[in-house]
Amino acid sequence: MRRILLLIAAQMFLLALGNGQTVSLPQPPQVRAKNHVVSLTLRAVNENGRDAFAFNGGTIAPVIRASPGDVLKITYINDLPAKSSETCAVNPCMNMTNLHFHGLTVSPNPPQDDVLGMLAMPGQVLHYTVEIPRNHPPGLFWYHTHPHGESDRQVLDGMSGAIVIEGMERYAPQVGRLRERVMVVRGRDIEHDPKAAELRRVAEIPSKGCGGEPEAAGEIFTVNGALRPRDRTWRAAVLANRERIAGPLFGPSARWTDIGNRCA
Numbered sequence: 001m002r003r004i005l006l007l008i009a010a011q012m013f014l015l016a017l018g019n020g021q022t023v024s025l026p027q028p029p030q031v032r033a034k035n036h037v038v039s040l041t042l043r044a045v046n047e048n049g050r051d052a053f054a055f056n057g058g059t060i061a062p063v064i065r066a067s068p069g070d071v072l073k074i075t076y077i078n079d080l081p082a083k084s085s086e087t088c089a090v091n092p093c094m095n096m097t098n099l100h101f102h103g104l105t106v107s108p109n110p111p112q113d114d115v116l117g118m119l120a121m122p123g124q125v126l127h128y129t130v131e132i133p134r135n136h137p138p139g140l141f142w143y144h145t146h147p148h149g150e151s152d153r154q155v156l157d158g159m160s161g162a163i164v165i166e167g168m169e170r171y172a173p174q175v176g177r178l179r180e181r182v183m184v185v186r187g188r189d190i191e192h193d194p195k196a197a198e199l200r201r202v203a204e205i206p207s208k209g210c211g212g213e214p215e216a217a218g219e220i221f222t223v224n225g226a227l228r229p230r231d232r233t234w235r236a237a238v239l240a241n242r243e244r245i246a247g248p249l250f251g252p253s254a255r256w257t258d259i260g261n262r263c264a
């Protein structure tokens with residue numbers, strides 16, 4: 001998605017320090033393989049005017065964890081309302097939806113990563129069987145909806161989640177000893193959000209650098225769905241513009257060491 005790629009503006013290391021704030025970093029649910037099959041049911045829903053993935057009674061998209069050679073069996077139910085109240089690139093929104101497995105080297109034919117032929121209108125169900133090749137590289141990938149003309153709206157509402165293909169320690173043994181936390185950073189459009197004023201108050205940091213003027217944020221950034229989580233010390237490499245992206249994520253108390261060109 002275009003907006004995600006815009007995050008790569010500058011490079012810095014971030015040391016975010018806990019400062020007693022009450023919002024801690026939530027962990028998304030995770031789905032793992034049983035007998036080499038990762039089975040899950042996802043539903044597309046509209047919650048308080050925003051589209052979301054519903055899973056296991058909540059609306060936090062699960063992290064899908066699989067190994068090379070595993071199969072993803074996903075039942076995807078479109079429970080979006082037949083009539084949309086949202087705005088799409090081509091109006092009116094039809095609330096059709098599907099899934100795309102971003103970055104996975106898998107077949108584009110149904111019932112796998114077919115974003116052109118596999119489309120569910122409200123009330124319809126899609127059945128995905130995605131075969132992860134045995135020689136698939138390990139890493140962090142993501143899934144999101146991909147109905148042309150409507151995916152921008154759905155993804156900016158939050159319809160995305162992480163995919164972990166296991167096995168990184170085979171390439172970098174030192175990471176095998178590290179504790180892992182998955183952090184899903186999302187840009188969320190709040191232009192039409194009824195809570196926009198409140199969210200802006202929490203999220204907005206005045207822009208000081210790069211000749212910019214303070215901007216009214218039309219988009220906020222969340223980590224695992226939470227705004228400005230701070231509960232402990234994290235060390236992370238952030239490829240981002242500090243004021244626009246990393247500051248709103250971790251707050252003004254984060255300590256920084258820039259290793260890149262801030263205004264590039």
Ligand SMILES: [Cu+2]
Binds near residue numbers: 001102
């Ligand atoms: Cu994508």
